[in-house]
Amino acid sequence: MEGKLYAWIIERCLPLKPDTVMEADVHNNSVPLENGSLAPVDRLRRDRSDSPTPGLVEGTEPGAGLDSAMFVHAQSFEDLTADGEQEEEEVQVQEGGDGSERGLEVEKPRAEGEEREETQGQQEEEVQPGGGRVKEEDINSEGWRSHRKHVFVLSGKNIIRSIHAEGYKVVFLRKSPLVLVGVSRTRQSERELTRELLYIYYQIISLLTLTQLTHVFQLKQNYDLRRLLAGSEHLTDNLLRLLDRDPGLLLSAVTCLPLPSSTRDTISSSLQAAKAKSLVFSILLAGSRLVTLVRKKDQVLHHMDLHLLFNLVGSSSSFREGEGWTPICLPKFNTAGFFHAHISYLEPASELCLILVSTDREDFFNLSDCKRRFLERLRRRSAYQALQEALQAPSYPVAQVGIPELRHFVYKSKSSGLYTSPEIPIPYQCEEEQERLMRLYQYLHSRMHHPTRPLRSIYRCADKENLLALVTSGFELYLCFSPLGTKALAVSTINKLLKWIRKEEDRLFILNPQTY
Amino acid sequence: MLMISPRMAAGMQEKQYTPSLLNFFIYNPKFGPREGEEEKKILFYHPSEVEKNEKIRNVGLCEAIVQFTRTFCPSKPAKSLHTQKNRQFFFEPEDNFWIVMVVRNPMVEKPNKEGKPPTIEYQEEEILDTVYGAVLQQCYSMYKLFNGTFGRAMEAGGVELLTQKLEKFFYRYLQTLHLHSCDLLDVFAGISFFPLDKMTYLKIQSFVNRVEESLRLIKYTAFLYNDQLIWSGLEQEDMRILYKYLTTSLFPRHSEPELAGRDSPLRPEVAGNLLHYGRFLTGPSNLKDPEAKFRFPRIFVNTGDSYEELHLIVYKAMSAAVCFMISASVELSREFCEQLDSLVGPQLTLLASDICEQYNINRRISGPEKEPQFKFIYFNHMNLAEKSTIHMRKTASVSLTSVHPDLMKILGDINCDFARVDEDEEIIVKAMTDYWVVGKKSDQRELYVILNQKNANLIEVNEEVKRLCATQFNNIFFLD
Numbered sequence: 001m002e003g004k005l006y007a008w009i010i011e012r013c014l015p016l017k018p019d020t021v022m023e024a025d026v027h028n029n030s031v032p033l034e035n036g037s038l039a040p041v042d043r044l045r046r047d048r049s050d051s052p053t054p055g056l057v058e059g060t061e062p063g064a065g066l067d068s069a070m071f072v073h074a075q076s077f078e079d080l081t082a083d084g085e086q087e088e089e090e091v092q093v094q095e096g097g098d099g100s101e102r103g104l105e106v107e108k109p110r111a112e113g114e115e116r117e118e119t120q121g122q123q124e125e126e127v128q129p130g131g132g133r134v135k136e137e138d139i140n141s142e143g144w145r146s147h148r149k150h151v152f153v154l155s156g157k158n159i160i161r162s163i164h165a166e167g168y169k170v171v172f173l174r175k176s177p178l179v180l181v182g183v184s185r186t187r188q189s190e191r192e193l194t195r196e197l198l199y200i201y202y203q204i205i206s207l208l209t210l211t212q213l214t215h216v217f218q219l220k221q222n223y224d225l226r227r228l229l230a231g232s233e234h235l236t237d238n239l240l241r242l243l244d245r246d247p248g249l250l251l252s253a254v255t256c257l258p259l260p261s262s263t264r265d266t267i268s269s270s271l272q273a274a275k276a277k278s279l280v281f282s283i284l285l286a287g288s289r290l291v292t293l294v295r296k297k298d299q300v301l302h303h304m305d306l307h308l309l310f311n312l313v314g315s316s317s318s319f320r321e322g323e324g325w326t327p328i329c330l331p332k333f334n335t336a337g338f339f340h341a342h343i344s345y346l347e348p349a350s351e352l353c354l355i356l357v358s359t360d361r362e363d364f365f366n367l368s369d370c371k372r373r374f375l376e377r378l379r380r381r382s383a384y385q386a387l388q389e390a391l392q393a394p395s396y397p398v399a400q401v402g403i404p405e406l407r408h409f410v411y412k413s414k415s416s417g418l419y420t421s422p423e424i425p426i427p428y429q430c431e432e433e434q435e436r437l438m439r440l441y442q443y444l445h446s447r448m449h450h451p452t453r454p455l456r457s458i459y460r461c462a463d464k465e466n467l468l469a470l471v472t473s474g475f476e477l478y479l480c481f482s483p484l485g486t487k488a489l490a491v492s493t494i495n496k497l498l499k500w501i502r503k504e505e506d507r508l509f510i511l512n513p514q515t516y
Numbered sequence: 517m518l519m520i521s522p523r524m525a526a527g528m529q530e531k532q533y534t535p536s537l538l539n540f541f542i543y544n545p546k547f548g549p550r551e552g553e554e555e556k557k558i559l560f561y562h563p564s565e566v567e568k569n570e571k572i573r574n575v576g577l578c579e580a581i582v583q584f585t586r587t588f589c590p591s592k593p594a595k596s597l598h599t600q601k602n603r604q605f606f607f608e609p610e611d612n613f614w615i616v617m618v619v620r621n622p623m624v625e626k627p628n629k630e631g632k633p634p635t636i637e638y639q640e641e642e643i644l645d646t647v648y649g650a651v652l653q654q655c656y657s658m659y660k661l662f663n664g665t666f667g668r669a670m671e672a673g674g675v676e677l678l679t680q681k682l683e684k685f686f687y688r689y690l691q692t693l694h695l696h697s698c699d700l701l702d703v704f705a706g707i708s709f710f711p712l713d714k715m716t717y718l719k720i721q722s723f724v725n726r727v728e729e730s731l732r733l734i735k736y737t738a739f740l741y742n743d744q745l746i747w748s749g750l751e752q753e754d755m756r757i758l759y760k761y762l763t764t765s766l767f768p769r770h771s772e773p774e775l776a777g778r779d780s781p782l783r784p785e786v787a788g789n790l791l792h793y794g795r796f797l798t799g800p801s802n803l804k805d806p807e808a809k810f811r812f813p814r815i816f817v818n819t820g821d822s823y824e825e826l827h828l829i830v831y832k833a834m835s836a837a838v839c840f841m842i843s844a845s846v847e848l849s850r851e852f853c854e855q856l857d858s859l860v861g862p863q864l865t866l867l868a869s870d871i872c873e874q875y876n877i878n879r880r881i882s883g884p885e886k887e888p889q890f891k892f893i894y895f896n897h898m899n900l901a902e903k904s905t906i907h908m909r910k911t912a913s914v915s916l917t918s919v920h921p922d923l924m925k926i927l928g929d930i931n932c933d934f935a936r937v938d939e940d941e942e943i944i945v946k947a948m949t950d951y952w953v954v955g956k957k958s959d960q961r962e963l964y965v966i967l968n969q970k971n972a973n974l975i976e977v978n979e980e981v982k983r984l985c986a987t988q989f990n991n992i993f994f995l996d
Contacts, residue, residue: 164597456941459943
């Protein structure tokens with residue numbers, strides 16, 4: 001694992017209306033789900049062919065949920081194109097509106113006062129790397145230069161998007177009041193790197209809320225953001241590691257622990273029963289895999305927010321020591337307010353982690369009780385045993401699919417926002433090779449989703465592996481074959497694999513998402 | 517260039533602007549290191565009307581970007597800067613001499629109601645760095661071909677001479693840059709070779725040898741037919757840029773007098789000389805003219821080592837053109853030109869008709885050409901050989917393509933993908949328009965094929981490309 005560096009430069013911040021209402025209510029999330037979920041369920045069931053073909057209708061692809069979708073899920077680059085220039089609007093917290101829509105009250109962030117004197121003079125327009133790490137490095141040192149990636153966060157008014165040089169790129173993302181800068185030696189495209197910066201931006205927002213961030217810079221334009229973010233470096237480090245490894249962040253999707261659907265349903269209904277007034281989301285994780293997610297009716301979680309929760313849990317071992325209680329902003333849900341998350345492992349040595357997301361910061365004991373009730377119910381109904389067994393096989397070898405020369409694949413159902421992927425096979429198990437495979441998927445993804453020249457499919461044949469990517473209205477599929485795999489094999493694999501996923505979809509996906 | 521989109525009704529028209537040249541400047545940061553002297557850094561600036569302070573600001577930005585990136589890799593600073601509105605390309609061809617080209621992104625102007633100013637949308641993903649980076653390098657190569665290096669000009673006459681030369685050259689050259697029609701061929705900057713049987717090739721070689729034997733002043737010779745190269749005594753890099761000059765600038769300016777009408781002013785030479793069709797494309801247009809000046813363009817070759825300055829004589833008979841290069845230290849006289857004309861004219865005329873005949877025979881053997889289902893571009897990095905059935909013809913510097921610009925950009929994307937790894941690769945993509953595009957890289961060769969078989973699958977596309985490789989390229993691509 002190579003180190004990453006951060007620096008923050010503050011130049012100016014966005015002026016905020018003096019009386020921006022802090023009482024943040026939840027965005028109206030009853031967005032019509034444009035995917036299959038609007039169609040009558042009967043038709044969807046009928047259309048769920050056992051031998052799906054690439055031409056199938058969206059919402060009937062393997063892995064598509066039967067009822068409603070769990071997530072608000074973005075088309076891949078929606079985040080980059082849609083809210084790039086709309087910061088001002090986002091800052092203004094929704095006020096007024098239809099009172100009856102207010103299902104939730106999110107706690108106001110307490111504005112960070114100027115409790116400390118500015119000790120460090122900050123020069124404008126000058127990049128000041130270093131910081132963010134326990135040990136600061138000299139930027140003129142060879143060691144500093146040789147890091148594979150550098151990440152800066154600056155602020156300012158500029159329309160520079162990126163700088164390209166031989167062997168590295170510098171990418172800028174404007175998210176007022178910040179400008180995030182990434183320097184990378186990886187061969188990722190400008191868009192891939194911008195996406196990574198966007199994740200880092202939302203990571204920062206999840207700690208501070210946009211309201212607080214804006215407020216801080218409103219009070220002091222040259223505020224040293226490092227002061228506010230001190231101690232959160234492990235979160236950003238872990239996030240960057242996930243971006244290098246986890247296809248979910250690339251695909252804007254989440255993967256599930258394979259589980260018999262009856263077991264999953266029991267767990268979901270146990271979570272559903274253990275509800276509390278303030279509870280918005282109950283999420284059970286096995287490592288980085290979703291076991292189930294139960295949500296308040298009409299409240300939908302964005303995959304980005306879920307990844308930030310995953311990152312929070314994955315970056316820290318402290319939640320293993322007992323029940324954690326932490327404020328967190330879910331920026332895709334609402335950039336203005338904090339939720340409070342009750343985070344605990346079901347057993348000290350277990351991979352199973354329960355996240356209960358609440359709107360009430362005084363509700364710790366209530367949620368602790370929810371967890372107790374959930375566990376009791378789970379044990380009573382013997383689902384716990386089945387879950388423990390499933391944990392023994394958190395993934396599956398690609399051999400189960402029975403296609404020769406197929407080494408690995410990633411399949412995403414667009415309408416459910418879930419993906420499935422087998423274990424990383426032997427040639428890619430070491431860290432470098434695993435990241436190389438991810439880079440290949442990122443490369444395919446980037447070409448397939450080019451903003452002005454998107455592709456239907458891409459086949460790439462080279463010395464080490466042959467790759468095929470396919471995007472239809474219902475799914476995205478990325479396949480990796482050994483160099484012995486022929487084009488004919490690649491073509492025939494698509495239908496075989498879709499058929500296999502259909503057969504296994506009960507186990508691999510969450511088809512019946514639950515609400516309280 | 518402006519194109520009106522037909523989608524919008526009259527009065528509410530959407531205007532589409534293609535990429536265009538915003539700025540082109542050359543600076544040397546060492547020339548005005550002190551504050552207040554920044555203007556001295558600027559050696560050339562286009563457009564020249566730009567206000568002084570803006571010039572200084574723009575140069576300053578480039579310096580800052582280059583300096584900033586040296587933090588990460590001192591030896592490999594920035595090559596391009598992407599902004600919302602434009603792309604800037606940086607090139608340091610000689611130590612501390614920077615050439616910067618700023619290209620405006622294509623944009624769409626959408627009219628607004630009730631007198632509001634129109635909305636402008638910049639299309640940020642349309643310009644390929646590889647293509648425009650290559651165009652910039654070509655600008656320098658072309659300058660160097662006719663002027664030598666910046667360094668030599670500095671030695672000879674200081675900043676004053678250099679700025680004069682830059683002004684004189686780029687003022688005209690930049691007008692010939694057609695940035696909206698640049699594509700993958702600019703990246704390759706290859707040479708199209710004329711396909712020839714061995715006998716005819718030997719005839720040409722012996723012709724070159726004979727002429728060089730008789731006219732000992734000649735240092736280098738290059739032989740072209742139909743704008744395609746057959747023989748060259750120059751180094752590859754020098755021939756590459758000379759070829760570009762000949763085919764995009766010199767030849768198009770001298771369309772064939774043989775094809776022009778008898779009374780056309782293009783035929784002054786032929787009228788007075790019935791023995792052959794030879795004529796000078798550079799130098800005097802009429803040897804008989806007592807006022808004729810025997811001055812030829814100077815070119816600079818082998819600038820990396822021996823640094824030679826040469827006279828460039830281009831002599832043409834029918835479709836055959838020969839370049840004779842003679843050391844610039846020699847004064848060329850009327851006698852020499854007459855000698856060359858009488859020696860080369862008749863032989864070249866004969867040779868040209870031989871080549872033409874042979875070419876027609878070969879074409880008959882290979883059967884009538886029918887419109888194939890595919891179009892392709894081929895390039896060989898080793899000998900710079902290039903072949904395109906996508907580009908219909910080249911005029912002054914515009915190359916017309918027969919495929920949609922988006923497909924051309926996909927070719928460019930695949931070319932960038934090949935540059936990612938140094939290994940043999942094949943990439944087959946299906947575009948949203950259902951066209952298939954195939955790219956193959958094998959050893960030093962690259963082949964790009966566009967297939968218009970919308971219902972074909974990957975296997976059929978593969979078969980089609982295999983057939984193409986077998987017939988056109990003798991199976992030099994082995995990847996399956």
